[in-house]
Amino acid sequence: MKKLLKSKVILALLATMFIIIGGLMIAWFSSLYTLNHLTFKQVTTTQLAAAMRKDEFWSDYRFDTLLFDGEVKGVVTQGGKTTVSLKTSDSYSLSCEITDSRSIKTGSTYEFEAETYQAQRESQGVLLHHCVKL
Numbered sequence: 001m002k003k004l005l006k007s008k009v010i011l012a013l014l015a016t017m018f019i020i021i022g023g024l025m026i027a028w029f030s031s032l033y034t035l036n037h038l039t040f041k042q043v044t045t046t047q048l049a050a051a052m053r054k055d056e057f058w059s060d061y062r063f064d065t066l067l068f069d070g071e072v073k074g075v076v077t078q079g080g081k082t083t084v085s086l087k088t089s090d091s092y093s094l095s096c097e098i099t100d101s102r103s104i105k106t107g108s109t110y111e112f113e114a115e116t117y118q119a120q121r122e123s124q125g126v127l128l129h130h131c132v133k134l
Contacts, residue, residue, distance in 0.1 A: 034063060037062075037063045038063050038064075038065070039063065039064050039065070040064065040065045040067055041061060041064040041065070041066055041067065042067050042068070043061075043066055043067070043068050044068060044069075045068055045069075045070045045071075045086045045087065045088045045094045046088045046089040046090050048061075048066065048068065048088075048094050048126055048128075049088040049090040049091075049092035049093060049094045049125060049126060050088075050090045050092065052092055052121060052125065052126040053090060053091065053092040057116075057119065057121075057126065058116075061116040062116060062117075063116070063117075064116050065113060065114075065115055065116070066112075066113065066114045066115070066116060066128070067111070067112075067113055067134075068111070068112055068114075069109055069110070069111050069112075070084075070086035070087065070094070070096070070109065070110060070112055071086065071087040071107070071108070071109045072084055072085070072086060072087075072104060072105065072106050072107065072108055072109075072110065073085040073086060073087050073106065074106060075101060075104055075106060077101065081097055082097070082098055082099070082101035082104075083095050083096070083097050083098075083127070084096045084097075084098055084101065084104055084131070086112075091124070092124055092125045092126065093122070093124060093125030093126075094125060094126055094128070095122070095125060095126070095127045095128070096112055096114065096127075096128045096131035097127065097128065097129045097130065097131060098112075098130075098131045098132070098133060099130075100133065103133075104133065110133050110134075111133070111134040112128075112131050112132065112133055112134065113131065113132045113134055114128040114129075114130065114131045114132070115130065118130055
């Protein structure tokens with residue numbers, strides 16, 4: 001047994017196996033943690049904008065699927081992407097990038113769904129990518 005442990009090749013293989021098994025265990029437990037913390041949250045557009053302004057957006061909504069109603073302030077289509085600006089009562093804005101904008105009308109209120117991990121900070125607001133109009 002002592003001869004095996006003195007061999008550099010054997011030690012390198014054991015260390016490599018230890019690292020691989022440790023990495024797989026970390027990946028397994030982190031995925032379990034993430035899956036156990038996924039939730040749906042009903043929020044308002046003002047709550048989302050205020051959370052981004054206060055730098056609390058990621059800590060408050062990190063693993064969440066966001067469900068919210070929003071009144072449309074404007075619709076802009078550029079380069080095949082449509083961005084819907086939503087009304088908030090905060091100094092920060094909230095925008096949603098959506099794929100189907102045919103039935104979106106300025107001044108109307110719609111229900112939207114978005115994944116938090118796809119959000120992007122803007123200079124004075126938050127942009128939610130891949131929003132879905134429900």
